[in-house]
Amino acid sequence: MKVRDVVKASEGYVDLEPLAGMNGAGRHVREITVNRPGLALAGHFPYFPNKRVQVIGNAESTYLKSLSHSERIDRMRALFKRHIPCLIYSRNLRPDMEILKLADQARTPVLRSSMITKQLINRLTLSLDRQVAPRALVQAGMVDIQGCGVMIRGRSGIGKSECMLALIKRGHSLVSDDVTHVTLLQNGGHPELLCTSVELTRFHMEVRGLGIINIPAVFGISSIRVEKRVDLVVHLKDWAASGEIDRVGLVSERYNILGVEVPEVSVPVAPGREVSQLVELAALNQKLRSMGFHAALEFDKRVKEVLKKGFRRVRTFR
Numbered sequence: 001m002k003v004r005d006v007v008k009a010s011e012g013y014v015d016l017e018p019l020a021g022m023n024g025a026g027r028h029v030r031e032i033t034v035n036r037p038g039l040a041l042a043g044h045f046p047y048f049p050n051k052r053v054q055v056i057g058n059a060e061s062t063y064l065k066s067l068s069h070s071e072r073i074d075r076m077r078a079l080f081k082r083h084i085p086c087l088i089y090s091r092n093l094r095p096d097m098e099i100l101k102l103a104d105q106a107r108t109p110v111l112r113s114s115m116i117t118k119q120l121i122n123r124l125t126l127s128l129d130r131q132v133a134p135r136a137l138v139q140a141g142m143v144d145i146q147g148c149g150v151m152i153r154g155r156s157g158i159g160k161s162e163c164m165l166a167l168i169k170r171g172h173s174l175v176s177d178d179v180t181h182v183t184l185l186q187n188g189g190h191p192e193l194l195c196t197s198v199e200l201t202r203f204h205m206e207v208r209g210l211g212i213i214n215i216p217a218v219f220g221i222s223s224i225r226v227e228k229r230v231d232l233v234v235h236l237k238d239w240a241a242s243g244e245i246d247r248v249g250l251v252s253e254r255y256n257i258l259g260v261e262v263p264e265v266s267v268p269v270a271p272g273r274e275v276s277q278l279v280e281l282a283a284l285n286q287k288l289r290s291m292g293f294h295a296a297l298e299f300d301k302r303v304k305e306v307l308k309k310g311f312r313r314v315r316t317f318r
Contacts, residue, residue, distance in 0.1 A: 001028065001029055001128075001131055001132065002025065002026050002027065002028055002029070003024070003025045003026070003027050003028075003029060003085055003086045003109050004022075004025035004026065005131070006029055006053070006086075006127070006128065006131065007025070007111070009127060009130075009131050010123075010124065010127045013123055013126075013127055014113065014115070014120065014123045014124050014127055015113050015114055015115065016088065016111045016112070016113055017111060017112045017113070018109065018110075018111050019089075019094070019095070019100055019103075019110045019111060019112055020100035020101070020103040020104050020109075020110045021086075021100075021103035021104050021106065021107060021108045021109045021110050022109050023104065023107050024086075024106070024107030024108055024109055025109050027083075027085045027086065027107075027108075027109070028085065029051075029052070029053055029085040029086075029128065030051040030052075030085075031049065031051045031052045032125060032128035032129050032132055033049070033052050033125065034052060034053050034054075034055055034121045034124050034125055034128075035049050035052040035053070035054055035055070036054070036055050036056070036057065036059075036060065036117075036121075037054045037056070037060065037079060037084075038059065038060055038063070040078075040079055040082070041060055041063060041064060041075050041076075041079065042063075042075075043075065043078070045078070045082065048082060050082040050083060050084050051085070052084075052085070053084075053085055053086055053088060053124065053128070054079070054084050054085075054086070054087045054088070055087075055088050055089075055090060055117060055120060055121055055124075056087065056088070056089050056090070056093065057090045057091065057093075057116075057117030058090075058091060058093075058117065061089070061093050064076075069098075072096070072099075073098055073099070073102070076095075076099050076102055077102055077106075080102055080103065080106035080108045081106070083108075084108060085109075086108065086109040086110070086111060087103070087108060087109070087110045087111070088110075088111045088112070088113060088120065088124075089110070089111070089112045089113070090112075090113050090115055090116060090117040090120045091113075091114070091115070091116060091117065092112060092113075092114045093112065094112065095110065129185060129186065130183060130185065133183050133184050133185055133186075134183070134184040134258050135181065135182065135183050135184070135258075136181075136182045136257065136258050137179055137180070137181060137182070137198075138151070138153070138179070138180045138182055138257065139153065139178070139179060140152060140153035140160070140178075140179075140180050140233075141153075141160050141161065141164050141175075141176060141177050141178060141180065142174075142175035142176045142180045142195045142197075142228065142230070143164050143167050143168070143172055143173065143174055143175060144172060144173040144174075144175060144225045144228045145167065145172045145279070145280055145283035145284070146172070146283065146284065146287070147287070148231045148232060148283040148284070148286055148287050149175070149195065149228040149229050149230045149231045149232070150230075150231070150232050150233075150234055150279060150282070150283050151180060151195065151230050151232070151233045151234070151262075152164060152233075152234050152236065152279065153233060153234070153235055153236070153255075154235060154236030154237065154269075155236075155238075157208075158236045158237075158238065158269055159236065159269060159275060160178070160236060161177060161178070161205055161206060161207050161208075162207065163236070163275045163276050163279060164177065164205070164276075165205065165207060165213075166275075166276035167276050167279065167280060168215065168219055168223050169219070170276065170280065171222075172223075172280070173222065173223055173224055173225045173228075174203070174205065174215050174223060174224050174225070175195055175196065175197060175224075175225050175226075175227065175228045176195065176196060176197035176198070176201070176202075177197070177201065177204065177205040177206065178201070178206065179197075179198050179201070180195050180196075180197070181195065181196050181197065181198055182194070182195050182230070182257055182258060183195075183196075184258040184259070184260065191259075191260045192229055193229060193230045193257055193258065193260055193262065194227055194228075194229055194230075195227060195228055195229070195230050196226060196227040196228075202226075203215050203216055203224050230257070230262055231262075231263070231283075231286060231287075231290070232262070232263050232264070232265065232282065232283060232286040233255040233257075233262050233263070233264040233265070234264070234265050234267055234279050234282055235253075235255070235264055235265070235266045235267065236267055236269050236275065237266055237267065237268055237269065238268070238269060239268045239269060239270035245266065245268060249295070249296035250296050250297070250300060253265065253266060263286060263289075265282045265286075267279065267282070
């Protein structure tokens with residue numbers, strides 16, 4: 001990605017003020033890790049990661065001030081010669097005018113942020129990670145049910161929007177309708193699928209017979225969420241085409257999104273069935289499973305214990 005794209009995508013998340021060298025904003029950031037060029041400023045360049053965004057904080061700034069004016073200019077000139085993507089000063093630190101002139105000559109963007117160095121690096125890394133993360137569009141809706149992100153999929157016309165509308169009326173929150181934008185993030189080494197709506201249809205639903213509905217205008221601001229991690233996929237199926245259904249819940253289904261296996265539940269749809277209540281129940285049951293309680297396994301364990309002990313004779317009456 002280019003430096004200008006990084007700055008634009010980070011708006012509202014990382015405050016970045018251009019100072020100089022923006023004629024080189026077309027430079028590419030090829031690594032999402034952020035680097036502090038302490039050793040480089042001391043003149044040691046072996047294994048210097050010049051493909052990363054460079055951040056100067058209080059420690060580096062204090063060291064540069066300890067040098068003579070000529071030494072300081074020489075060190076910064078050597079840094080700019082490494083063709084770094086850009087240089088960011090934290091804590092509203094401002095470099096010398098000579099350094100800004102060097103940046104313009106080297107066409108190296110120099111920016112400034114009011115954030116402390118640690119916060120700047122953390123937020124900038126997260127922002128870069130999101131920008132380069134794999135993405136996909138999934139033909140499904142997304143709701144937040146008491147903290148559980150539920151993706152609802154199924155054939156067109158089976159009742160996905162009606163189901164989500166009923167869930168919103170029950171106090172849950174809409175994330176997206178019909179089409180969901182999924183981003184694969186690495187959260188501490190663990191893959192996480194973050195879902196949001198397509199920008200054009202954000203906070204709106206299309207209900208057959210009623211048309212386009214603005215959800216927060218009808219149900220209030222608490223009825224929407226900008227984004228949510230997907231924890232469960234609910235597949236709405238026609239009753240006749242649902243085939244063999246697991247009546248106990250021991251069989252675990254999975255749905256693959258961007259290489260990540262997500263727990264899935266198949267819900268047969270038929271006249272008279274309260275699908276929204278079933279989806280809500282599936283979400284709450286998934287929350288229990290994520291906390292280590294699996295009702296189906298517990299029941300299976302109890303049945304096996306009874307079978308192991310043997311049935312007692314029970315007199316039946318007719």
